Amino acid sequence: MSTQEESQSDAKKTPRWGMTIDLDRCTGCGACVAACHAENNLPLSTPESAATGRAFHWIRIDRYYEGEFPDIKLKYMPVLCQHCDQAPCEPVCPVYATYQTPDGLNAQVYNRCVGTRYCGNNCPYSVRFFNWFDPVWPEPLDLQLNPDVSIRPDGVMEKCTFCVQRIKRARLEAARESRPVADGEIQPACAQACPAEAIVFGDLNDADSKVSRLAGSARATRLLEELGTEPKVIYLSRLS
Amino acid sequence: MERRNFFKLVGTASGAAVTGACGKASRELIPLLVPEKEIVPGEEMWHPGVCRECEAGCGVIVRVMEAERQVETAEGKVRERIAAVKKIEGNPLDSVSGGRLCARGQAAVQSLYHPDRLRGPLARTGKRGEAGFTPVSWEEALDRAASLLRKVGDPSRIIWLGRPLSGTRSATVASFLAALGAPQAATAGVCDHTIERKAADAAFGWSGLPVYELQDADFALGLGADFLGGWVSPVFYSRRFGHMRQGRPGRRGRLVHAESRFSVTAAAADEWLPVRPGGEHALALALGYTLVTEKLARRAEATSRLSDAFASTDFQRAAEIAGLPAERIRDVARRLGAAEHAVVVAGASIAQANSLDAVVAGCALNWLLGAVNRRGGVRPPAAPADTRPAFDDVLSRLKSAELVFLDGANPAYALPASVELLAATPSVVSFSAFLDDSAAFADLILPDHSWLESEAAAMPPVSPGVALAGAPAFIRPLHGTRRTEETLDALAKALGKPIDVETPARVFERLYESAKPAGDWENAADFASFCQRQGGWWEEPAAPVTSPARELSSLPPVNEAEFTGDPSAFPLYFQPYPSTQFGDGSGANLPWMQELPDPVSSAMWGLPLEVDLGTARALGVLNGDIVRVVSPRGQLEAPVYVHPAARPGVASMAIGQGHEHYTRYASGRGANPLTIAVPVPVKGCGVFAFGATRIRLEKTGRRGGLVQFSTTDRAPEARRT
Numbered sequence: 033m034s035t036q037e038e039s040q041s042d043a044k045k046t047p048r049w050g051m052t053i054d055l056d057r058c059t060g061c062g063a064c065v066a067a068c069h070a071e072n073n074l075p076l077s078t079p080e081s082a083a084t085g086r087a088f089h090w091i092r093i094d095r096y097y098e099g100e101f102p103d104i105k106l107k108y109m110p111v112l113c114q115h116c117d118q119a120p121c122e123p124v125c126p127v128y129a130t131y132q133t134p135d136g137l138n139a140q141v142y143n144r145c146v147g148t149r150y151c152g153n154n155c156p157y158s159v160r161f162f163n164w165f166d167p168v169w170p171e172p173l174d175l176q177l178n179p180d181v182s183i184r185p186d187g188v189m190e191k192c193t194f195c196v197q198r199i200k201r202a203r204l205e206a207a208r209e210s211r212p213v214a215d216g217e218i219q220p221a222c223a224q225a226c227p228a229e230a231i232v233f234g235d236l237n238d239a240d241s242k243v244s245r246l247a248g249s250a251r252a253t254r255l256l257e258e259l260g261t262e263p264k265v266i267y268l269s270r271l272s
Numbered sequence: 273m274e275r276r277n278f279f280k281l282v283g284t285a286s287g288a289a290v291t292g293a294c295g296k297a298s299r300e301l302i303p304l305l306v307p308e309k310e311i312v313p314g315e316e317m318w319h320p321g322v323c324r325e326c327e328a329g330c331g332v333i334v335r336v337m338e339a340e341r342q343v344e345t346a347e348g349k350v351r352e353r354i355a356a357v358k359k360i361e362g363n364p365l366d367s368v369s370g371g372r373l374c375a376r377g378q379a380a381v382q383s384l385y386h387p388d389r390l391r392g393p394l395a396r397t398g399k400r401g402e403a404g405f406t407p408v409s410w411e412e413a414l415d416r417a418a419s420l421l422r423k424v425g426d427p428s429r430i431i432w433l434g435r436p437l438s439g440t441r442s443a444t445v446a447s448f449l450a451a452l453g454a455p456q457a458a459t460a461g462v463c464d465h466t467i468e469r470k471a472a473d474a475a476f477g478w479s480g481l482p483v484y485e486l487q488d489a490d491f492a493l494g495l496g497a498d499f500l501g502g503w504v505s506p507v508f509y510s511r512r513f514g515h516m517r518q519g520r521p522g523r524r525g526r527l528v529h530a531e532s533r534f535s536v537t538a539a540a541a542d543e544w545l546p547v548r549p550g551g552e553h554a555l556a557l558a559l560g561y562t563l564v565t566e567k568l569a570r571r572a573e574a575t576s577r578l579s580d581a582f583a584s585t586d587f588q589r590a591a592e593i594a595g596l597p598a599e600r601i602r603d604v605a606r607r608l609g610a611a612e613h614a615v616v617v618a619g620a621s622i623a624q625a626n627s628l629d630a631v632v633a634g635c636a637l638n639w640l641l642g643a644v645n646r647r648g649g650v651r652p653p654a655a656p657a658d659t660r661p662a663f664d665d666v667l668s669r670l671k672s673a674e675l676v677f678l679d680g681a682n683p684a685y686a687l688p689a690s691v692e693l694l695a696a697t698p699s700v701v702s703f704s705a706f707l708d709d710s711a712a713f714a715d716l717i718l719p720d721h722s723w724l725e726s727e728a729a730a731m732p733p734v735s736p737g738v739a740l741a742g743a744p745a746f747i748r749p750l751h752g753t754r755r756t757e758e759t760l761d762a763l764a765k766a767l768g769k770p771i772d773v774e775t776p777a778r779v780f781e782r783l784y785e786s787a788k789p790a791g792d793w794e795n796a797a798d799f800a801s802f803c804q805r806q807g808g809w810w811e812e813p814a815a816p817v818t819s820p821a822r823e824l825s826s827l828p829p830v831n832e833a834e835f836t837g838d839p840s841a842f843p844l845y846f847q848p849y850p851s852t853q854f855g856d857g858s859g860a861n862l863p864w865m866q867e868l869p870d871p872v873s874s875a876m877w878g879l880p881l882e883v884d885l886g887t888a889r890a891l892g893v894l895n896g897d898i899v900r901v902v903s904p905r906g907q908l909e910a911p912v913y914v915h916p917a918a919r920p921g922v923a924s925m926a927i928g929q930g931h932e933h934y935t936r937y938a939s940g941r942g943a944n945p946l947t948i949a950v951p952v953p954v955k956g957c958g959v960f961a962f963g964a965t966r967i968r969l970e971k972t973g974r975r976g977g978l979v980q981f982s983t984t985d986r987a988p989e990a991r992r993t
Contacts, residue, residue, distance in 0.1 A: 056524075057514040059500040059540045060871045061852055063507075066375035069864050070359055077867045079877040079941075083979045087867055087876060094982055095874065097916045101884070102546050104917045106539040108871075170387040172750065173863075175339045175356045179314065224361055227372040227510035228500075229519075271524065272542035 047213070048136040049194055050236035050264035051223070052246040053110055056271050057230035060093050060108030067225035068112075071195060073181045075167030088161045090192040091222050107270055110231070112222070113138060113159045113192035114255060114263030121151035121160065129189070136236075136264060137194055147187040156256050160191045194233070195220035215241045236264065311338040311355050319746040320363055320807025322730045324723040325376040325383075326463065326855055327436045327660075328505035329732030331366025331741040331807050332373060334724065335359040341750075355747050357381050357724055367739050367810040368508045368732045375853055377507070379864040383722055384750065386861065388935035389705055390719040392752035400695045403712040403933050410754060417716055418766040420675060420699040421452070429674040430454035431666075433681035436464045438660040439730030439742070441757065443774040445679065448760040451769040457661040458669070460683040460690070462848075462927060462946070463856040465504055465733070466663040466959050467620045467627050468497075472653075474628075475635035475824045476644065480653030481733045482635070484617045486512035487519065488648035491611035493559075493604065494529035494537050495634040496552040496627070497619025501536035501871075502850040504619070505734050513540065528604055530555055532963075533847050533882070533924040534917035535621065536871050545604065546919040548595030549845040549963060550624040550833020556616075556633035557582065557830050558590035558598075559605045563640050566602075568609025570642035577825040578639055590830045595919075613648025614641045620954075622849050622963035626833040628956040636824050654738045654814065655731050665958040666690065667951065670697065678702040679720075679756060684709035685857050685931060687960060688947045703756045706861055712933045719753040726755050729776035729808075740783060741808035742776035776804055783809060836950035837904045837966030844887065846903060846967040847924040848945035851879070854928025860938035861931075869981040870926065873913040876979050878942045880913035882924045883969070888914040891971055896978040900970040901925075901943075905950045908943040911978035923967060942977070 068074065068091050077087035091112040098105045115138045121130050122138070129145040132138060152160035166186045169177065177183070180197040184190045199218050206213045215234055223231035234243030243266075246252070251268040316337050323330045339356035342349050360381055364371030383389075393413035398404025408416070424430055432449055434442070434457045445457050459466070465481060472478045481504060486492055499509040516525035529541035532549040547555050560582030563569040569579060591598040608614045618634025620627035635650075643649030666683065670676065670693040678700065683690040685708070694700060694713040702714035711717050720726075729742025757773050764771040780800035784793070789809065793799040803809045835845065850856055853865045860866065867876050881901060883893075893899060893912045901908050901923070910925065918924065930944025949962045 054514075054518055056517045059510055059513065059536055061500065061506065061510065061536060062375045062868050062871060063373065063378065065868055066378035066864050067373070070378050070381065076863050077876070079979065082867060082876045082981070087981055089867075089869070089981060092982060093869065093871065095871075101917060101919070102544075104534075104544070106534065106917060108539065172341055172385045173382065173387055175341060175354075175385045176358060176381050178358055179337060179339075221359075224371070225373050225378060227374060227507040228514035228517075229372070229511060230514060268518075272526075 046134055046237065047235040048237040048264070049115070049199065050136070050234070050243055050247065050266065051194070051220070052232045052243050052252070052266045052268055054230045054246070054268040055107065055109060056251070056268060057228040058108050058110060059228050060095070061227060062093060063225045063227055064091050064110055064222035064231065065089055065093065067221040068192070070176070071178055071181070071221035072193070073177050073183055075163065076169060086164060090159065090161070105272070109267065110222070111157060111159060111255070112265065114157055114261065114265045115194060117262035117264065118260055120154045120156065120259075120261060124150040124154045126150070137196060139193070139196070140189060140191055142182055142184050142188050142190070145188045147189065149189060151189055156259055156261065160189055163188050163190065311353065313338045316358070320743040320805070321724065322728055322741040322743065322808070323360070323373070323377045323380060324437065324728070324730070325380050325859065327733060328368065328508065329437070329439075329730040329741055330369035330373060330377060330507055331363035332360050332369065332377065333363045333807065334746070335361070336747060357384055357747060362507065363741070363807045365806055365810065366741060366808060367736050368505060368734070368741070370511050372507050372511060374507050375868055376855065376859050376865065379859070379862045380724065382862045382864055383705070384724045386706070386935065388707070388861070389722075389751060390707060390717060390753065393719065394717040396715045400713050401691070403707060405707070405717065410752070413716055413718055414759070414762050414766060417701055417718065417763055420701065420715065421763065421767060423699065424674045426674065427453035428455060429672055430677070431669055431673045431675070432457040432677045432679065433460045433666065433683055434661050434679040435459060435461070435681060436660045436662065437730055438655070438733070440728050440774040440776060440779060442660055444757040444760060444771065447771040448764055451764055451771050458664045458666055459661045460663065460666045460681045461686045461856045462623070462960070462962055463502065463850050464663045464959070465619075466957060467623060467631055467954060468504070469662060470628055470957050471618070471631035471635055474632050476652065478652045480655055483651045483653060483734045483736070484509070484512070484615055485648050485651060486525070486615065486617070487515040489516055489525050489613045489615045490523070490648065491607055491614045492516065492525060492527045493608060493614070493616045494527065494531065494541065495556060495616055495618045496531055496621060496630060497617050498531065498535040498537045498621040498849070499617055499619065500540050501621070501852050502855055503621050505732065508734055532622065532845070532919060532922055533849060534872070534915065535849070536852055539871070545596055545600070548593065549622070549847060549922060550626055550835070551594035553626050553630035553633050553828070553833070554590040554593035554830050555596065555601065556618070556630060556637055557585040557827065558587055558594060558601045559608065560633070560637055560640055561585040561587045561590065562602050562605035563609050563637070566606065566609070568606060569640035571640060575639045578636060578827070581825070581827040582640065585830055593830060593832050608641060615643045615649045616641070622847050623954055623959055623961045624833045625952055625955055625961045625964045626831055627954050627961065629828040629831065632824070633827055636827060639824060651813070653733070654735050660733070663959045667693065670694070673697050675699040675701070678704060678710050678714065680704070682708050682710045682858065684713060685944060686946060687951065688944070689951045703759070705753065706935055708934045709932050718756070718759050720756045721749050721753050725749045727776050729779040735810070737811035737813040739808065739810045740779065742779060743804050743807050744776060780804065780809065833964065834952070835964050835966050836952060839966060842903065842966035842968045843921070844967050844969065845922045846901070846945070846949065846965045847922055847963050848927050848949055849924060851926035851928045854926070857928050857931065857944070860928045861935040863937050866937050872915065872926070874980040874982045875913065876981055878911070878977050878979060879926045879929045880978050881910040882913050882915040882918050884918035884920045884922070885914060885916065886920050887923070887969070888912060891969055893971060896975050898972045898974045898976060900972055901948060901967050902970060903948040903950065903965050903967045905965065906948045908945070908948055909972065910943050911976065913978060923969070
């Protein structure tokens with residue numbers, strides 16, 4: 033096998049995680065937002081912290097009004113970390129706390145982060161959140177915390193991880209059973225909750241995966257792709 | 273989660289694999305309470321359950337893992353290992369949720385671990401409504417409750433106010449009330465769907481809520497039913513909507529939605545018909561008129577009397593009342609008539625005085641379209657008979673009540689006119705897990721477990737086929753609360769009137785005896801064991817019924833809905849509406865729901881009054897300016913959200929905030945729009961028409977209270993006002 037063939041073979045084995053969000057299905061209900069909070073130990077906001085722009089939502093629902101009453105439309109767009117191949121947040125981190133993993137995740141190493149907030153400043157999608165304070169969960173709300181996900185202390189930046197803990201769990205389990213991870217086996221919390229089944233997650237390197245097929249749709253588009261960020265979240269545009 | 277993964281996970285939980293419907297599950301394999309000593313740190317277990325945050329009855333699976341909690345002992349604080357709930361997902365086997373779950377269902381775990389949950393029984397110490405209570409033992413609480421019951425002279429004056437749930441809870445409550453000789457349980461909320469049930473009976477002769485086959489429809493018309501927001505079963509209908517839109521390659525269904533406000537469903541629709549408040553009935557008649565007169569009705573001959581009724585409509589007047597251009601109505605009717613599979617989803621998310629007429633007329637359109645009992649149309653409820661509690665003339669019954677039981681209902685919030693009546697009722701007993709607005713009026717609070725701590729079975733109001741979700745309890749109660757079924761059993765025994773306490777196992781055993789479901793089960797217990805392990809029993813949709821029980825033959829003539837308030841003094845229609853995140857207000861105690869940005873305004877930790885651009889301009893207010901909202905019944909203050917898609921002359925406000933008592937996260941936050949709604953009844957049924965009030969707005973000159981997560985919808989025009 034030539035070096036090039038080996039390289040291609042490795043590329044096939046190494047997944048490249050991506051997501052499609054079908055805006056023709058999305059109803060803007062917010063189930064994904066709540067599911068993300070429940071899965072990822074997001075700090076609770078208070079009315080005061082929310083008023084100062086310090087509420088955390090790793091995934092948010094943007095709203096775009098088009099037209100004027102009575103011919104007006106409201107288009108919802110869930111926005112989360114786009115896990116860009118050319119992520120603007122990565123080269124500006126002085127301590128390499130944010131970097132690209134081999135399987136294409138834009139990762140954030142909490143232990144390494146020193147809180148410069150350069151990454152948040154450089155992210156065109158505004159999906160990074162800085163912990164100005166230690167998070168607080170009044171007892172016994174803390175019993176709900178997911179032990180698979182680190183609690184982020186003050187001074188640390190955080191954002192969507194594509195539910196990396198679920199990816200790792202599925203890959204470990206597949207390895208234990210000596211089989212590949214099946215398409216659809218990994219679902220981030222937002223995708224699993226979505227009642228309209230608008231969110232699909234999977235391996236973009238697998239041409240047969242559902243996410244790859246959807247990413248090839250004529251409706252596929254990427255958010256702010258003119259910036260050259262090469263996002264791995266692909267939106268399927270709404271048809272009305 | 274895929275079905276195969278769920279089976280695998282359940283197998284992990286019990287130490288045995290479940291392989292399918294013909295597996296011989298035994299009782300020993302049911303994952304009952306998880307003993308703490310069997311919890312392995314880092315290992316997850318999944319248990320089935322039934323969500324009870326709303327009445328939809330979604331089947332769920334619950335992730336349980338090891339955790340530690342602090343407990344107070346005589347020796348001081350010690351840490352104790354417990355099995356704790358970490359996450360809730362939809363049960364992939366469940367025919368309603370299909371493995372999906374809404375935001376409120378996700379947040380239910382916060383209800384379990386809420387810092388302000390009641391720890392045990394409380395007895396009133398102060399005046400009614402002041403919320404002064406002292407802890408008492410269960411023995412004393414039950415003695416006091418029995419004593420209150422013995423004092424009742426006329427059992428017909430006992431009122432049970434609950435939620436519109438069907439299952440083990442309602443069956444046990446029914447048995448308890450029957451033993452006392454008391455009337456059936458009733459509801460007192462704004463999301464009870466009593467109007468829709470009455471309309472289904474009138475239009476189709478069906479007992480229960482119709483099931484709309486959106487997933488197979490080519491053209492759907494929503495008429496007053498915010499079915500993607502908070503109406504009936506949002507997860508169920510969202511799944512079907514998603515499929516209608518993009519689940520059938522090459523065939524995309526269209527949705528046109530008629531509602532007076534720009535709801536979640538209106539936003540998702542291809543077109544929105546901004547009907548005037550109370551104009552849904554006129555719109556339905558005008559659509560029917562066009563279908564009949566232009567010979568677009570598929571079943572016009574078979575439904576000749578109904579067709580005649582539609583044809584007698586004064587079309588121009590109907591269009592005028594609906595507040596829509598006549599040509600637009602005709603256009604929608606033509607597309608409805610041309611579609612191979614068309615359906616009208618009729619409901620009353622905002623109850624108007626003529627809502628029953630409107631929903632009946634909307635249902636009747638399905639007769640004209642040939643959509644009744646047809647694929648892609650509307651089908652009867654899968655459950656044979658719907659016996660869940662309904663709204664029934666609550667205010668007049670409260671006037672003569674001797675004893676009121678509160679079981680999940682919060683009339684002091686949802687029906688503010690009941691506050692004086694609750695204060696004057698001789699005895700009030702609440703089973704609320706939280707000190708809410710109504711529990712504050714109770715003499716005794718006998719707190720129920722969280723639903724995550726209780727065994728239960730429930731029949732969802734809408735499902736493709738017969739569905740019964742149920743499961744045993746799987747974690748120990750966190751506090752000194754007691755399942756209300758057990759409390760009722762103890763009370764009944766104290767009174768010498770034994771009752772039947774319903775359990776999921778018994779419900780499934782009876783299902784086996786009556787329906788004899790196909791499968792390799794040795795006996796009813798074996799079947800019940802299997803059902804509880806997988807979280808329920810779901811049958812495929814039944815074959816369409818060819819001869820419906822009743823076909824509608826007449827319709828109320830076109831009429832204008834009545835509104836309280838002189839239009840010259842109160843120029844705006846006021847439309848309070850159940851919100852996606854709080855429902856009827858019961859979700860407001862959960863911090864995740866408080867910080868979930870509102871789908872309309874992106875507001876967090878508060879809800880604004882939504883007004884149109886013209887009104888805002890005339891008043892000279894911007895987003896976040898506080899206005900005084902005045903109705904003939906009273907007034908409140910709220911921040912303004914200038915809604916680019918609000919119908920001119922219509923001010924809307926989501927229901928959810930404005931609780932006097934409802935934990936640290938909701939108490940004293942914002943305003944309850946229902947407090948200024950005049951309680952007029954819906955014509956033809958005793959439901960409170962909370963959308964039948966007019967208001968005026970007054971500028972206060974103050975700002976504040978509107979916290980938005982995202983402000984991308986701020987149109988330049990809104991800023992210029």
